[in-house]
Amino acid sequence: DTAVSQTPKYLVTQMGNDKSIKCEQNLGHDTMYWYKQDSKKFLKIMFSYNNKELIINETVPNRFSPKSPDKAHLNLHINSLELGDSAVYFCASSQGNPDTQYFGPGTRLTVL
């Protein structure tokens, strides 16, 4: 069983479109995260939720909107996609914060 899963794995889209990435964890963890990894492999936290409550909201354009319907799911919706949004987006989860984070396989977003 995959611990942290993300869909889709690849996403290619045009500038200006709206897209969503979904994340699910079956580890029973309370905390979930979204990270953005750029082309130089730099990993930057975007959001963190604990039991469906937003606890970390970094300086991210408000075109990015996370949603956590329950503590096992954390989705990321992106409006009006821009070229600079191209990156790999990772979902992660942990039990408490800080503790070991378990990462999903990533979603490679390419904006044309």
Place this chain on the structure above:
Amino acid sequence: AQSVTQLGSHVSVSEGALVLLRCNYSSSVPPYLFWYVQYPNQGLQLLLKYTSAATLVKGINGFEAEFKKSETSFHLTKPSAHMSDAAEYFCAVSEAGGYQKVTFGIGTKLQVIP
């Protein structure tokens, strides 16, 4: 504010040689420290972590790291490199207590030469 500095974005070692990846941290309170590894086209996975217990921490795949408060360092070592160790390695820091974010270093790409 917490931060992590990884010295050397690329490190090359021969197979069988010592692996040493450097990490220095800055934190205003006692830190939690982590090393993660990322293989190509995969997510990150934990190698080891320091959470204020023993200063010498052993992890998976023969890696270990030593927390040195006086040097604010948490360097990662492995006595003998294997080809399968080729990957990107990330040092990370978090401040103990409450809901604190984890800050990652820029990563060090380890190349193992046969």
